Amino acid sequence: MPKFNCSLCGTPVDGRKLISPQKLENQILDIIKRDRPEWDAKRGICPHCHEQFRAKKFLGYLEKEYEKISEMEKSLVTQIARRGRVSRMVQQEYEAAMTLGERVADRVAKFGGSWTFIGIFGGILLIWMALNSWVLLRRPFDPYPFILLNLALSALAALQAPVIMMSQNRQAEKDRLQATQDYQINLMAEVEIRDLHDKMDGLRYKQWHELWHMQQRQLELLEHLHKELAHPEEKTLEPAPYKPPEL
Template identity: 40%
Template sequence: MKCFVTQKPINRYEAVKGKEIQQEIFKLIQQDYPAITEEDYVSIKVLNKYRRQFFANLISQEKGEMEKLDQDVVEAIRDNSILSENIKENTSKPLTTGDRIADKVASFGGSWTFIISFFIFLLAWMFLNFWMLHNKGFDPYPFILLNLILSCLAAIQAPIIMMSQNRQEDKDRDRAEHDYKIN
């Protein structure tokens, strides 16, 4: 038994009959070798070459032209390399001190612990200034100093949380690209 394409002898376990090949892939082989019939044999190696070509054609038809990501997938198929990888290893860049602080502030600032403790702080502030010091304390009603503190806290906390979210967005983008490659 020999491969119709290479005209070299092949073992029985390496041979695939033309009628057993997916129709679209068989048509690709027929474009290069019009005389091939469904009774002829091709080797697994040749068949895999045409399978890769078929997948590359599918991707380029779908997108119009292949993007870098699609080319990576096609190359991985061609090289029989593994696309799945540990995404944590890829996305974990060394965190700076500012990154770690931003993560901790974002984590605490978006927690029930922060909300409840800050609510207790506000009540204590108002109780101390209004009732205990009879509205003659360091920040009498309408609590101008408290408003200043709240504004400063919001002005500082918001960009710190945004920094943490931007880094999380980069991680999510890497995960989405990884998932796309695998799918």
């Protein structure tokens, strides 16, 4: 069979193995014309070049799908490819980056939502009302209905509310970071489990393949033994030595 040169790489190839442009997919043709604008689409290409451009086509598919995923998923794909760790101490990292004002706000919110604060505040109210009702009955500094006390309570509530809201917003941010990390860990675990299943399926297929060849070998030996016992005067060729099958 005469050989012809590949129109892309120039390698001589058997004429039957050349792939004509009419048999190529339109997407592969577009990729070839994009990468090799000088290519003459009238002559065939070799199987090696065909596989290269098929790989580029599928790589283009993967790149398009990769662009659709979020930045978090891209980071996760990179970690999986590098066999890196995804888990980290989110709470400690977030708290280490907090400013002094944020730490004070969290402590104020924590103290304001405790029974200690309720007890101290209730005691102050009782003492305030007792002083202005009985102890300082002649010259109270805040007589009934305790207008100064109401002003102090309103000012305290006005200051305490935004502090508590800031603390709640930071806690919500911590929860979002923790939820994101949980999602990444779960997704990575799912990918690893699927990979493990694929490996187990491959091992099982390999074992069945080897068992099948071993059974065939046993049948050949039994057939050889049967011929020797049935016709001892005839010389039969021994089966070839056993070689493990290759997958």
